[in-house]
Amino acid sequence: MTAAEVSSADRPTHILPRGPGVVWFAAAGFVNAFGTGFFYPFTFLFFVKMSGVSLSTVGVVLTIAALAVLPGLPVGGRLIDRFGPRQVLVVAALLRACCFVGFVSTRGMVPLLLFNIAFALGNRVEQAAVPSLAVGLAGEGQSARWLALSRVVFNAGIGSGAMIAGLLVVDSRSGFTVLGVVNAVSFALTALLYLQLSAGKSPTRTEDTADSAVRxxxxxxxxxxxxxxxxxxxxxxxxxxxxxxxxxxxxxxxxxxxxxxxxxxxxxxxxxxxxxxxxxxxxxxxxxxxxxxxxxxxxxxxxxxxxxxxxxxxxxxxxxxxxxxxxxxxxxxxxxxxxxxxxxxxxxxxxxxxxxxxxxxxxxxxxxxxxxxxxxxxxxxxxxxxxxxxxxxxxxxxxxxxxxxxxxxxxxxxxxxxxx
Incomplete structure (x- = not known):
């Protein structure tokens, strides 16, 4: 079927995606992005205050962490295929919650690096698993709309989190401790929201997987x-x-x-x-x-x-x-x-x-x-x-x-x- 052959009468008129779990999916995406947005504008200040290292050291640590997780991403992808995106998203959210507990409770460059590697891994795996979950939950012909919804709640959450953080965060160690706790809570809540969803369609468990050589x-x-x-x-x-x-x-x-x-x-x-x-x-x-x-x-x-x-x-x-x-x-x-x-x-x-x-x-x-x-x-x-x-x-x-x-x-x- 070509684009010209798709008549307007055949297309549904609603804009929001339909299907079970759409509210939980949107809520989880919003809360996850809210925590990220709450933290994002203060990233460097937060790590300097919490770790006690210099700004230049923080920059090097963040770059190393971002690159260090890349070789491990194929393993994350196989976990998504093996256990399903919802389960991986729950674990990734809990991992990032634990990282923020670590950020506010430890000092020094080594803990900063280790927790940032774990945090970066959780972020990358989450970004791979969300589209997979959206496709699995979407009904026939609804995939594009679920994917669009994931972007809407992401942008809304990032913007809301950054705006509220700008009003509430105090430039002090205690103020940034509160920021870290808020993030830990937001990621834990994200995990709980994802648990309310069904696992979605999982082709890896319902289709013939004997052809493992092409995986x-x-x-x-x-x-x-x-x-x-x-x-x-x-x-x-x-x-x-x-x-x-x-x-x-x-x-x-x-x-x-x-x-x-x-x-x-x-x-x-x-x-x-x-x-x-x-x-x-x-x-x-x-x-x-x-x-x-x-x-x-x-x-x-x-x-x-x-x-x-x-x-x-x-x-x-x-x-x-x-x-x-x-x-x-x-x-x-x-x-x-x-x-x-x-x-x-x-x-x-x-x-x-x-x-x-x-x-x-x-x-x-x-x-x-x-x-x-x-x-x-x-x-x-x-x-x-x-x-x-x-x-x-x-x-x-x-x-x-x-x-x-x-x-x-x-x-x-x-x-x-x-x-x-």
């Missing part, structure tokens, strides 16, 4: 590598924007600091309010072209920032806000289509392993983003935005050159392809 072969699947590579390029560019844009806006463009807040209010508000309706609209199109167009729309912001120095000062804020709105619409399209593709291309019985392998790409991008942003901002800041533009175009070309059957037609569910 965990994501690294040999060229199609999946191209999809994951394009996603990782776009994901890395968004992380660079988060890091570099505030510095460039204030220092290079000479705009007021409130402009930075306004830009991210536009971004977060649109993501929270429009992700579901936009995702509902995008369901009628093939995810490959949607991902490519969304990635190219990132370039609107990058090019705007690059040329804004030649624009009259009074027009810069308005131009930035408009470009950020376009960028945010592209971000919705990228997150929606990207999740649909990485969950549709793998064989169902190996979905957890494939998604965990995808986190290797994401993890490398997350580790490289701050270095790339800092080095270009220090040397040739204008080049940074043209580099990001080139990355967006590259990702779009990778996706557009995929075979037409690389992802399901609009309305189809995840594939179960066997490749040699």
């Amino acid at each position: 965990s072969r994501a690294w040999r699947d060229t199609l999946f590598l191209r999809v994951s590579g394009a996603n990782a390029v776009l994901w890395t560019s968004t992380l660079i924007v988060e890091t570099a844009l505030p510095v460039f806006v204030v220092q290079e463009l000479g705009l007021a600091t409130w402009t930075v807040g306004a830009l991210f209010v536009v971004n977060t508000s649109l993501l929270t309010l429009l992700q579901l309706p936009v995702g509902r609209f995008l369901e009628r199109f093939r995810p490959g072209p949607v991902l490519a167009v969304g990635g190219c729309s990132f370039a609107v912001l990058y090019v705007t920032v690059a040329v804004l120095g030649s624009v009259p000062h009074t027009a810069r804020t308005g131009a930035l806000l408009g470009a950020m709105a376009v960028y945010t619409l592209g971000e919705m399209a990228v997150s929606q289509a990207g999740l649909v593709m990485v969950t549709s291309v793998p064989p169902k019985r190996e979905l957890g392993s494939y998604l965990a392998f995808n986190q290797l790409f994401v993890g490398v991008g997350a580790a490289l983003a701050p270095t790339l942003a800092a080095s270009l901002l220090d040397s040739r800041s204008g080049v940074l935005w043209w580099t990001l533009t080139a990355m967006s175009v590259l990702a779009a070309l990778l996706i557009l050159r995929l075979p037409r059957d690389a992802a399901p037609e609009p309305g189809d569910g995840p594939a179960d392809r066997r490749r040699g």
Whole structure:
């Protein structure tokens, strides 16, 4: 069935996903993201106060922890396939709760490193297991909507947590101890909420698994590598924007600091309010072209920032806000289509392993983003935005050159392809 053959009469009119467990799934995702958002703005200050080590040491520890967990992700993927995503999510949430107990009760670099490795592992496994759980819980033709819901509650939770933390957290050791306890409680509550869900459909236990020789072969699947590579390029560019844009806006463009807040209010508000309706609209199109167009729309912001120095000062804020709105619409399209593709291309019985392998790409991008942003901002800041533009175009070309059957037609569910 092609997109043109899907009549509007055949599509359900509701925007929210349907199915048992949708409320528990949304609540668990929101609470998990709330704890992350509550902690995220104060990451460096929290670790400096709690561990007693220097800021530069904290930076090195976080980088080492982010890279150290990458080799273990394939094991996490196999656990998702073996035991189911819900069980893995419960364990990952409890692991992160224990890490925050450790952060507030111990001092020194070694405990800081060990707990951060465990925390980073829990985060990466959680990001692989959530899409797998969404696909397992979704009814026929509902996968894209459940995946979109996971992004909505994530953005809402992150924004709410960061806003409330900004109002409540006190810059003192006791204040950051409260922050750590709040996070431990939020992750423990997340585990309890996930326990209310059914395990969802588990292809690894209901389908013939005798063909074990083909398991965990994501690294040999060229199609999946191209999809994951394009996603990782776009994901890395968004992380660079988060890091570099505030510095460039204030220092290079000479705009007021409130402009930075306004830009991210536009971004977060649109993501929270429009992700579901936009995702509902995008369901009628093939995810490959949607991902490519969304990635190219990132370039609107990058090019705007690059040329804004030649624009009259009074027009810069308005131009930035408009470009950020376009960028945010592209971000919705990228997150929606990207999740649909990485969950549709793998064989169902190996979905957890494939998604965990995808986190290797994401993890490398997350580790490289701050270095790339800092080095270009220090040397040739204008080049940074043209580099990001080139990355967006590259990702779009990778996706557009995929075979037409690389992802399901609009309305189809995840594939179960066997490749040699």
